[in-house]
Amino acid sequence: MPYEKLLPTTVIGSHAMPGWFWTAMDALKEGKYGPTDEREVYDDAVRLAIWDQKEAGIDTITDGEMRRWYFVQNFYGRMEGLIERPVLRQAGLYAYDSVPRYNLVDRVSIPTGLGIVEEFQFLKANAGDGQRIKACCPGPLTLTMHIQVREGDPYKDRVELAWEFAEVINRELKALEAEGCTEVQLDEPSFGIIPGKLEDWVALLNRALDGVSVRKNLHICFGNLGSRPRGKRRYDWMFPALLEMNVDCLSMEFANREMVEHDIYSRFEGQFDFMAGVVDIKSFWNEPAEEIADRIRQVLLHCPPERLSVSPDCGFFQLPRWLSCLKLQNLVAGTRIVRAELEGK
Template sequence: MSRNPGNREQFRPEGHPTDHFLLTTVVGSYPKPKWLNRATDLAEDGDAKFDGGDLAEAHDDACRVITHEHERAGLDTVVDGEMRREEMVEFFAERIDGYEFNGPVKVWGHNYFDKPSVVDEVAYADPWLVDEFEFTDAVASRPVKVPITGPYTLANWSFNEAYDDSEVLAYDLADLVNEEVEKLVEAGARYVQIDEPALATIPDDHAIVGECLDRIVAGVPEDVRVGLHVCYGDYSRVYPEINDYPIDEFDVELCNGDYEQIDTFADGEFAPDLALGVVDAHVAEVEPVAEIKENVRQGLKVVPPEKLTVSPDCGLKLLPREVAYGKMENLVQAARELEAELDAGEVEVPVAGTAPTADD
């Protein structure tokens, strides 16, 4: 039940040189400048002459730098690299009434996560991202996408000490996300991405995620593009159910798995637009343009070019910054070259639902 996939055309750059248009974007996070990490340390040092105001200025500067870096790479839609965020759950939990933090927990190896607890009924107080969006939108010359951690992940990656049922918690959180999206739309946002990595870890709950999405998009105009990003996992356990989700775009991480699961979606029935990861967020090497073009072609097994978005597999924050930039630059070049080849009739677009050949 796609909302209005045709709303992608609003992101075509003015004067785009080709008839075909492959929307290029990023999932969200991006490597922070080293000086921003240093500024954060200074702000936490009681002996340093560096306070919260100084850190806010550093965040503003970093957001300007990364937004312009995305534009310099040629991306059609940009984000600020989530320069003001540390972790995808903690950032929102700190802004939602009903959450509290009781210290980090060990999740794997020597890695710790400051897992929050829901200790009371969750409630919406102040906007979470509106100021962030308005700042980035003011410094950007291209449309800005807003990534938001989804309610199902916010519920499942927290300790639940207040609700009898985590499903009800997810629905309450979805209502709060809806409030936030409405405020973002009022501020001018036209591209919102809901991040639900937990869906891939507990895929049998796809109906809960569907209900959450119904709540999130309630009242949101159809010209606002809503994407769902899911990484990792066995996608066959959530497809074709995602066809019933009220989204414009489904964003998947398949490059890291050499596209072994692409045929899951190539049945001719895939309903939303496909946002396909075509560079690997886990490999600190810049893929050549020719390789990325072949990766983009994988998406054409599922959807025609006018329904294909091109992005990294996932957030890039763990990569060296020069590698992240190189991936973006080559991703854009690959998309632009393929657009020209599509215009020239040099690219054969497979018919979705047909069996792939050995050459595929």
């Protein structure tokens, strides 16, 4: 479906969690909520995420990933063949070495799927007529990040395990398409630190997207847990291998890197549309609209406007809601400034 305006705005996936949502998560853990309470909490959180994005005027919205925990952690609860093992570091700040970890006891299976189809059904039913929506799914390598593969396991290494996940994701995306989803996005937030070779990653992602005919985005960033990056914060080394990706659009982060590589579109060889991250989700600095407009103008020096959409750098789940809403509003206001310039108004 073509966009009806220049520079459409979108989000990467996760929305900020309201304060009461954290309190509700504590109550859930303490066994104070029943299944009905739990469902109501998640449904209400998604409704608020939809509300915030629509209120800001975002063109393509998501469900805010409110039913996920820390981007991927909920998915492991749906998997069979895993056993949880002790967290490496529990004291001090919560970071990449504090997350739940798993060992394999069998081949991994996910009998009821990743649950993204159910997320999409609720989003579709609640987004309102005419609202563009998309469904986001972690990439196959990202799904392996919490799982250690040891000698004697059913998989040789994490890359081989990722091929299992590529099949799971492919089934999920095709089921989304069957539900009427018109735009999907794969998220690989730590492209720079995953095992294997770049060519393996491209082949894996292409397998996950094989036969999916709706609009396909690939979001590549450098990690966002605790607002900290994890991967090597450059994209240039990923080319030309990325040119083999079977996607419609590449999504990348720039604002937190002070627009380094804002000319990266020239490496695309015209193959992909471009979703540029122009709002810094790792900073409490609330960029005014004019500053966001300046960032978009920098990207437009190298990218034709009809190929460009704009977004925050990554998801909002590590920022407070009030600030996330201000950033969304400024994204829309900054984009309107540049859109008016392009249209000669």
